[in-house]
Amino acid sequence: MTWQEVVMGTTAILFTLVIVVVMIVQLGATWRARQSVSREEAYRRLAEDxxxxxxxxxxxxxxxxxxxxxxxxxxxxxxxLLKEVEEPWTR
Structure with missing residues (x-):
């Protein structure tokens, strides 16, 4: 195995790792956005109620x-009415 093959293999592994990390970060951002929308919808319903x-x-x-x-x-x-009725009796 030559040093060029090692560099290419390492580069491919690092590139794959970067892609996987970016995908995980984006999936997390998508999940947080969905949760935020859900929370805002619940607050809107609460405000309407x-x-x-x-x-x-x-x-x-x-x-x-x-x-x-x-x-x-x-x-x-x-x-x-009570005052009118009471007046004759108090005289």
């Missing part, structure tokens, strides 16, 4: 405020 829940809470709060307002009006009317 949160926005939907917030709209639902706002609608329910508006309904409760309306009911509270009606209850306040009825309570005020009842207080006025």
């Amino acid at each position: 949160a926005a939907t829940a917030q709209r639902d809470v706002a609608q329910r709060l508006a309904a409760v405020q309306g009911e509270l307002s009606a209850l306040r009006e009825r309570t005020d009317a009842l207080e006025r």
Whole structure:
């Protein structure tokens, strides 16, 4: 075996090793990119769910405020009625 054959064999092995390392690095980068996309999709769904829940809470709060307002009006009317009924008895 001549030194030229040894150099060629070593060069071929190193070249193959470099190609394998580059492929492994690229596969890792591809896997990380897919995981990132998956994570972003999950965050997007979570944000949409949160926005939907917030709209639902706002609608329910508006309904409760309306009911509270009606209850306040009825309570005020009842207080006025009780005062009117009480006045003749306190004289």
